Amino acid sequence: MIFVFFRSFLIFTLLKRLLLIVTLLTAFQLCSFAQQKPASGLANPPGKSVLFYPNPAYVVINFELGPKTDQVRSLLIFNFMGKKVYETKSASPKITVNLENFYxxxxxxxxxxxxxxxxxxGKFQVVK
Incomplete structure (x- = not known):
């Protein structure tokens, strides 16, 4: 009787440890998967003609317009609620936006x- 109890207790303890190990390994894999593709700081995926940097931005953000600069008439920036917070009507190939009044x-x-x-x-982040 004592042997059966001890054996059950031993199996239960081993299963608890195994569950803990599997949980830790899974958490480690999820954390490492999330860090496999770090942000480059430049948000210019292939096929995009507008380069904007730095992202995240602190004081200013720069927009460099690609080869279709002659077609560009305006740059608009909206906050995440959809409210227009900035607009410029410029055909300049490089536009610098001051983020002093941006939250x-x-x-x-x-x-x-x-x-x-x-x-x-596209989207960018302002950090202050």
Whole structure:
């Protein structure tokens, strides 16, 4: 009787340890998977013609417009609630936006042509 109890207790203890090990390994794998592709700081995926940096931004953010600069009419920036917080009507190939009056958070930008059609859009983060 004591042997059966001891054997059951031993099996239960081993299963608890095995469960702990599996849980720790799973957590470790999830953490390492999340860090496999770190942010590069430049948000310019292939096929995009607008380069914006730095991301996340602190004081200013720069937008460099690609080869379709002649089509660009305006740059608009919206906060995450959809409110327009910045607009410039410039055909300059490089636009620098001062973030002094921007709150910390995620912002959406749109580059539009003369007819108001969206040529490109993206998002960036302001950290202060």
């Amino acid at each position: 910390r958070g995620i912002y959406i930008f749109q580059v539009r042509d003369i007819n108001g059609n969206i040529l490109e859009s």
